Amino acid sequence: MRDLAGRTVVITGAASGIGLGMAHALAGAGMNVVLSDVERAPLEQAATEVGSYGATVMAVPTDVTDRDAVFALADAAYAGFGRVDVLCSNAGVGAFPPIADATPADWDWVMSVNLGGTVNCLLAFLPRMKEQAGEKHVVLTASIAGLAPLGLTIYATTKYAIVGMGESLAQESETHGYGIGVSIVCPGGVDTNFGTSDRNRPDGTAGAQLAPTAQRGSDPDRRYPAMDPRDVGTRVRDAIIDGDLYVVTHPHTRALVEERGARISAAYDKIERGA
Numbered sequence: 001m002r003d004l005a006g007r008t009v010v011i012t013g014a015a016s017g018i019g020l021g022m023a024h025a026l027a028g029a030g031m032n033v034v035l036s037d038v039e040r041a042p043l044e045q046a047a048t049e050v051g052s053y054g055a056t057v058m059a060v061p062t063d064v065t066d067r068d069a070v071f072a073l074a075d076a077a078y079a080g081f082g083r084v085d086v087l088c089s090n091a092g093v094g095a096f097p098p099i100a101d102a103t104p105a106d107w108d109w110v111m112s113v114n115l116g117g118t119v120n121c122l123l124a125f126l127p128r129m130k131e132q133a134g135e136k137h138v139v140l141t142a143s144i145a146g147l148a149p150l151g152l153t154i155y156a157t158t159k160y161a162i163v164g165m166g167e168s169l170a171q172e173s174e175t176h177g178y179g180i181g182v183s184i185v186c187p188g189g190v191d192t193n194f195g196t197s198d199r200n201r202p203d204g205t206a207g208a209q210l211a212p213t214a215q216r217g218s219d220p221d222r223r224y225p226a227m228d229p230r231d232v233g234t235r236v237r238d239a240i241i242d243g244d245l246y247v248v249t250h251p252h253t254r255a256l257v258e259e260r261g262a263r264i265s266a267a268y269d270k271i272e273r274g275a
């Protein structure tokens with residue numbers, strides 16, 4: 001999608017971190033921006049910030065786990081702008097108990113926001129986007145934890161699913177001629193409010209478990225500096241323009257992905273040897 005100016009983007013989880021970084025980059029490129037988030041006060045603040053680019057901004061409080069609310073978000077965006085050129089399904093949370101100690105509430109919450117929220121976005125937006133003439137693009141925020149095992153089992157379950165969803169959507173778009181490009185965002189550590197994402201837990205257990213990234217500015221493995229979310233936003237903007245399927249952030253995470261690939265290759269080597 002070469003020219004972003006004057007087009008419209010909808011971003012979930014836009015009041016903080018990576019979603020807000022995307023909003024800055026895309027408003028800076030001249031897009032109209034529909035910001036949505038479950039946190040109302042930060043959402044209003046984000047709308048003010050992003051409005052400084054001169055972009056037309058709409059703020060729609062939305063809990064992505066609420067399917068009706070996500071359809072209402074789509075209705076509001078189409079009513080306001082007539083079309084949605086780019087959808088960024090980005091809202092996400094994490095719970096990181098030792099997996100054998102995970103509660104049903106841990107699983108339900110992370111699955112409902114990360115995976116259920118993304119499913120709700122596809123249900124609400126894709127039927128309308130595919131009917132629009134011209135280029136369209138869907139950005140799905142996954143994680144490096146969706147490309148390689150980092151021991152974050154509940155979170156990884158949702159992020160691997162999002163990677164599979166994005167890869168399959170890209171194939172289907174090609175097969176059916178939807179004209180919808182796809183980018184799957186797989187960051188390493190980014191300096192956001194993710195470490196306190198349990199502030200939005202509906203079961204009132206906020207603060208019970210610290211996320212690995214609870215210390216602001218730290219990469220999960222602590223050796224590499226966390227990235228500025230505005231820089232992630234810039235990479236996402238460029239991926240939309242260039243039609244890139246994968247967006248990665250930290251060079252050191254390549255080794256994790258290659259190690260996984262090598263282990264899968266080794267399984268094929270084994271059957272080829274007839275072992």
Ligand SMILES: NC(=O)c1ccc[n+]([C@@H]2O[C@H](COP(=O)([O-])OP(=O)(O)OC[C@H]3O[C@@H](n4cnc5c(N)ncnc54)[C@H](O)[C@@H]3O)[C@@H](O)[C@H]2O)c1
Nearest residue numbers: 013016017018038063064091092143187189190192193194
């Ligand atoms: N920060 C990192 O190191 C990192 C790395 C890889 C992937 N990610 C992913 O990036 C995405 C954004 O996270 P972030 O790091 O910017 O964290 P963040 O907490 O700064 O931002 C996430 C936003 O999502 C919103 N949100 C939470 N639950 C919601 C819900 N039910 N409905 C709508 N909005 C909701 C929050 O209010 C918040 O504004 C997530 O999908 C996360 O998994 C983050």
